[in-house]
Amino acid sequence: FVTLAFSHDSTRVVVANADYQMNDTRTLSLRDVATGNLLQSTGSNLAQPIRVAFSPDGTRVLSCEFDRWKLWDATTGRLLLTKDHKGGRVNAAFSPDGARVVSGSPNGTLKIWDATNQSTRDLTTEAGVNVALAYSADGTRIFSVSFDGLAVWDDTTGQRVSDVSI
Numbered sequence: 001f002v003t004l005a006f007s008h009d010s011t012r013v014v015v016a017n018a019d020y021q022m023n024d025t026r027t028l029s030l031r032d033v034a035t036g037n038l039l040q041s042t043g044s045n046l047a048q049p050i051r052v053a054f055s056p057d058g059t060r061v062l063s064c065e066f067d068r069w070k071l072w073d074a075t076t077g078r079l080l081l082t083k084d085h086k087g088g089r090v091n092a093a094f095s096p097d098g099a100r101v102v103s104g105s106p107n108g109t110l111k112i113w114d115a116t117n118q119s120t121r122d123l124t125t126e127a128g129v130n131v132a133l134a135y136s137a138d139g140t141r142i143f144s145v146s147f148d149g150l151a152v153w154d155d156t157t158g159q160r161v162s163d164v165s166i
Helices: none
Strands: 004-006 012-019 025-032 039-040 052-053 060-073 077-091 093-096 100-103 110-116 118-124 132-134 141-146 149-154 162-163
Touching: 004 039, 004 052, 012 052, 052 118, 060 093, 077 100, 093 132, 100 132, 110 141, 110 162
Parallel strands: none
Antiparallel strands: 004 012, 012 025, 025 039, 052 060, 060 077, 093 100, 100 110, 110 118, 132 141, 141 149, 149 162
16 A cells, blocks of 8 residues: 655655565655655554544654554654554545644544644534544634535634535
8 A cells, every 4th residue: 555645846755565475574765756766664653544644844754554653853754653543444634724634533532632732622413424524724623524524614613614525
């Protein structure tokens, strides 16, 4: 399994690789796009990588795994934070300012995390399986996609504001 993401300036790419055939190797590597050179590697600190993303300012990398997500320093490769989110394959996304992370899991739970002081807020949800998450460009809305449709949430209040069938 491989997942990747480009930095917002397109100069770096982060690749999460889980090779279950070859010694169960799981790595997160940061590479220079122009040269392909390895800039950093986390070694085998990943469980089951599902998704990766750069913070909007390019200083941190978010990796989503089974029952948790991790925040990494994009320069040193150092693990900064690990947050549990029980319920299966976690998806997560940065807010446009990089101050918050929203995470969701297949059990329908959604959480907003403060990426600096690590406080959390649960969203009141009856959502189905969360398969994708995103913030609006202005950071005021969170979008969660499940097999039931698209739900739109208010980032400030945590309240569900609308539903769209897809």
